[in-house]
Amino acid sequence: MPKAERGLNELYRDDPERAEALVFGRRGLLTGASLAAVGAAVGASIPFAPRMPAGLVPAALAQAAPAGGPPAKALSLPGKANLVVLQDRPLVCETPEHWLDDEVTPTDKFFIRNNGGVPDVPADPKAWKIRVDGEVNTPLDLTVGELEQRFQPVTLKLQLECGGNGRAGFQPEARGNQWGNGAIGCAEYTGVRLKDVLAAAGLKSSAVYTAHVGADPHLSGTAGQLTISRGVRLAKAMDEHTLVALRMNGAPLPHIHGGPVRLLVPGWPGSASHKWLTRIWVRDKEHDGPGMTGTAYRVTRKPMIPGGKVDDANMMILESMPVRSIITSVAHGAELAPGTRKLPVRGQAWAGDLAVSEVNVSVDYGATWKKAQLNAPANKYAWQRWSAEVDLPSDGYYEIWAKATDANGRSQPHVVGNWNPQGYGGNAFHRVAVLVKA
Amino acid sequence: MRLTFATLSAAILVMTAVGLEVQKARRPPPPPPREMPRPVAVVPAAPPAEVARASDETPDAMPDGKGRDETFYLCTACHGTAIIRQQGMPRERWDETFAWMIEKHRMPDPGATDRALIVDYLAAAFPSRQQRGRANPFLNR
Numbered sequence: 001m002p003k004a005e006r007g008l009n010e011l012y013r014d015d016p017e018r019a020e021a022l023v024f025g026r027r028g029l030l031t032g033a034s035l036a037a038v039g040a041a042v043g044a045s046i047p048f049a050p051r052m053p054a055g056l057v058p059a060a061l062a063q064a065a066p067a068g069g070p071p072a073k074a075l076s077l078p079g080k081a082n083l084v085v086l087q088d089r090p091l092v093c094e095t096p097e098h099w100l101d102d103e104v105t106p107t108d109k110f111f112i113r114n115n116g117g118v119p120d121v122p123a124d125p126k127a128w129k130i131r132v133d134g135e136v137n138t139p140l141d142l143t144v145g146e147l148e149q150r151f152q153p154v155t156l157k158l159q160l161e162c163g164g165n166g167r168a169g170f171q172p173e174a175r176g177n178q179w180g181n182g183a184i185g186c187a188e189y190t191g192v193r194l195k196d197v198l199a200a201a202g203l204k205s206s207a208v209y210t211a212h213v214g215a216d217p218h219l220s221g222t223a224g225q226l227t228i229s230r231g232v233r234l235a236k237a238m239d240e241h242t243l244v245a246l247r248m249n250g251a252p253l254p255h256i257h258g259g260p261v262r263l264l265v266p267g268w269p270g271s272a273s274h275k276w277l278t279r280i281w282v283r284d285k286e287h288d289g290p291g292m293t294g295t296a297y298r299v300t301r302k303p304m305i306p307g308g309k310v311d312d313a314n315m316m317i318l319e320s321m322p323v324r325s326i327i328t329s330v331a332h333g334a335e336l337a338p339g340t341r342k343l344p345v346r347g348q349a350w351a352g353d354l355a356v357s358e359v360n361v362s363v364d365y366g367a368t369w370k371k372a373q374l375n376a377p378a379n380k381y382a383w384q385r386w387s388a389e390v391d392l393p394s395d396g397y398y399e400i401w402a403k404a405t406d407a408n409g410r411s412q413p414h415v416v417g418n419w420n421p422q423g424y425g426g427n428a429f430h431r432v433a434v435l436v437k438a
Numbered sequence: 439m440r441l442t443f444a445t446l447s448a449a450i451l452v453m454t455a456v457g458l459e460v461q462k463a464r465r466p467p468p469p470p471p472r473e474m475p476r477p478v479a480v481v482p483a484a485p486p487a488e489v490a491r492a493s494d495e496t497p498d499a500m501p502d503g504k505g506r507d508e509t510f511y512l513c514t515a516c517h518g519t520a521i522i523r524q525q526g527m528p529r530e531r532w533d534e535t536f537a538w539m540i541e542k543h544r545m546p547d548p549g550a551t552d553r554a555l556i557v558d559y560l561a562a563a564f565p566s567r568q569q570r571g572r573a574n575p576f577l578n579r
Contacts, residue, residue, distance in 0.1 A: 087520035093462065172566050175535060218545060219516035294542060307531065307566075333575030407524045422533075435576050 012388050067075070079185060079254065081108045085382060086177045090114040094182040096140070097430060101328035103378075103385060104157055105185035105248050112256060113162050113183065114290075116227030119276050125252065125260035130244070134211070134282035137202030139255065144260050150200070151192035156241060156266075157382035159186040159350045161321050163269025163297050166426035171414035172307040174423025177245035179358055181326050181430050185346070186383040191245035195238040203234075210237045211281040212263055229289030230271045230297065231281075235286035236319070241266055241381045244277070260438060265350040266381035267320055269297050269424070295421045306419035315420070320352030322427045325359050325386065325404035325410055336436045338395060341433070346387035349374070351406035358405040361385040363398045366414065366429075372402075395436045401429045460575065495519055505559030508552055515547070529561035536560075 037120040074082035075093050083093035093112040100109065122128050126145035133139035142150070162183030164176050177183075198207075218225040236242060242366055245264040246253055253259030258275025261315040281287075298315035327347040336343065349356040353376060360369040372388035381416060392398055405411040416426040497510040499519040513522060527535065536557055539545040548556070 085520070086524065087518050089518035089520075092521075175525060175527070175531070177521065178524045218544075222544070225544065290542065294538070298544065308527070310534070421531075433575055 014064075022404065029047075033222045037074060052216070060098065060380075066413075074203050075112075077256070079108060080112075080256065083109075083111065084182070086179070087283045088113035090116055091118070092177050094179055094187065096331070097181050097326040097432075098328055098331040100182065100326060101346070102185065103186075104249065105187045105256060107187065107257070110187060110248075110257060111162070111183050111187040113177075113270060115271070116216040116218050118255070119217060121255050122260065130261060130277050130283070131199045131279045132197060133279070134197070135204040135207035135284050136282050137204060137328075138200075139406075140197070140201045142197070144246060147192055147197070147381060148246065148262070151196045153190055154240075154243060155188060155190045156243070157186055157188045157378045158241065158264055158266040159184060159305070159381060159383045160264065160266060160270050160273055160351070161180060163318055163321070163424050165321070166324065166416065166428065167423035168229055169426040169428050170306075170419060170423045171416070172419075174419070174421060174426075176422050181324065183270070184324075184326070184348075184350070184383075186350070187248050188250070189243055189245040190247035191243035191261075191264065193240055194242045194244055194263065195240060196242055197280070198237065198282065201282075206284040207282045208234055208284060209283045209287050211279075211283050211287040212236070212264075212272065212277065212279075213279035213289075214274045215276040215278050218392045227288050228271060228274075229287070229290040230269075230274070231283065231287035231289070232268060232272050233236055233319075236265065236268065243381075243388070253381060267350075269318055269321065275416070280326065286317075292367060298422070299418060299420045299424050303418060304420070310421050318424045321350075323349070323351035323354070323404045323406040323410060324427045324430075325356070325402040325412065327361075327400055327402050328428045328433055330400065332432045334432075334434045336434055338437045339437045341392055342389055342398075343392055344387065344389045345400055345402075346385065346432075347402055348383040349386055349402075349404040350383040351404065354406040355380075355406050356384050356386075356407060357407050357409070360390075360403045360405075361388045361390055362401045362403070364392045365390060365399065366401060369403070392436055395438045398434050398436070400432045400434060403429050458493040499523075501563045503559050503563050506563070508548075509556045509559045511546070512548060512552070512556060516543070524559070525564050526567040527561070527564065528566050529557060532560040532564075533557045 008279070017349055055158070073085040073088075076082065076323075078142050080093075081095075081099065083095055086092040086094055091112055091114045095105075095109050095111045107184050126143060126148075128144045129141055131139065131141050148194045162177075162179060164185040165179050167174050167176055168178040211229055212231055213226065213229050216227045217223075218227045232242075234400050243264040245258075245262050246260065248254065248259075250256055253262060258273075261277045262276055263273045276313055286292070294312055295310060295315055297308050297318050299318050301314050301316050304310070304314060325347055326349075327345055331342070345361060347359075356374065359372040359374050361372055362369045369401045370388055370390065372386040375385045378436050386402075386404075391401060403412050414428060416428045418425055442514070495510075495514060495518060497507045500506055500510060500523065509522075513519070525535075536553060540547050547553075
């Protein structure tokens, strides 16, 4: 292993682009130990700093740190931008909202949410196997290579959002990673439809729910203990946008994002989109694996007292994520030139299973709103770009607020409501403070 | 999936490496004045001044107080301190969280005496914060 460390160190120093291709593109050339060596070898350097948006890191850090919380840390990992590290064991990193300005989220800017450890990098990604069993006529063992050969490939732009996105807005504090609005990305995925794979196995009439299993090891190191195992109702599994994903933005799915194969269940909490997928277990009842029961990924049936005693019987599984919009063209804390009176703003909006019907912006704390121009999604489950121009009548401090409304007429609220102990579904307006200098 | 010792060791190595790459960043200076920040090329950043490694954390990652060491060693058997330091809860909810860790995350139960010591520490060190929301980005520049 010391030999590998030196080799990779030299590789990164001499040709970081190629090193990235090796680590993120052709992962088969590296073993898990070598990947670890990359980390140790690269250490502090940031080989892809030229891809970072200029001048945006500082405001990003200022934005993501919860008030009174620990100082923000920036991720330094080959192939990834300097995302805001919410925790490092397990690794959880948020993308500042103003880094999400691309129509398709580049891989380096995509948020990271691990629940356990990172599994070993397979020597041969094409030989990685998933098992499809349970309530099926013919249990299948399929390699990545077989998935590619047997099923029709599909390429879609799909929004993938952590169930806890917006958690920092809960009052009192909800338990978990204190996300702002940056646990979201909309990348282009290529894979095969889960429905085609399930059809190949032949669903029994008793099939009602899926259970997803991955190779991510439990943090305790206890062999065989599942880190997390969530699932979805069969109707969602059979949706033609639910993918067994093999590629992200035209490249093999990077290891840090669940490669060589993950699920992509768009519009529902990201934990259903299991990374490092090894098994789809079709069940005859609602799945009860880790992350399915108690208060995990659940919201209240009847509203509860914020911070009050939890009644597990009052909790129900969060399925579609709620409507949300973010402002991506201007950073929280941006200073504008003296005399600035008009400011073009733009961003993204999405609404779980639904389309977004309208986005409005305000610079006067919601007293008046201006309707933004809103694009149709590239395909169902892609986020939607919006843009507007706001008037700033004088120098001074303004907050730009964005409010999206879904196809059912439900808008984001002024403040996060529907308190639940683990803080799901917090979707209050995104607010960006700007200063027109005198 | 069956986990062999080798698989697990490799995974731990990867986790260690990821931890190693996390750098501490100072509270940043204000962004440059610009109307519409756009991604453009910049020169590579200088190496960070400090490198934090999750597995190298010590109890002083958390505020001093009675029960800090017991809390640190129980919790960091699985996860880093960052997730603890993000929370702010009254004692009742810390106690619920403790029960949740045992029930849902297979934390070993240390017994009533240590539980009281640890929950007392967590409630004192990480109470519910009165001030919520983000800091004013234009003050103290």
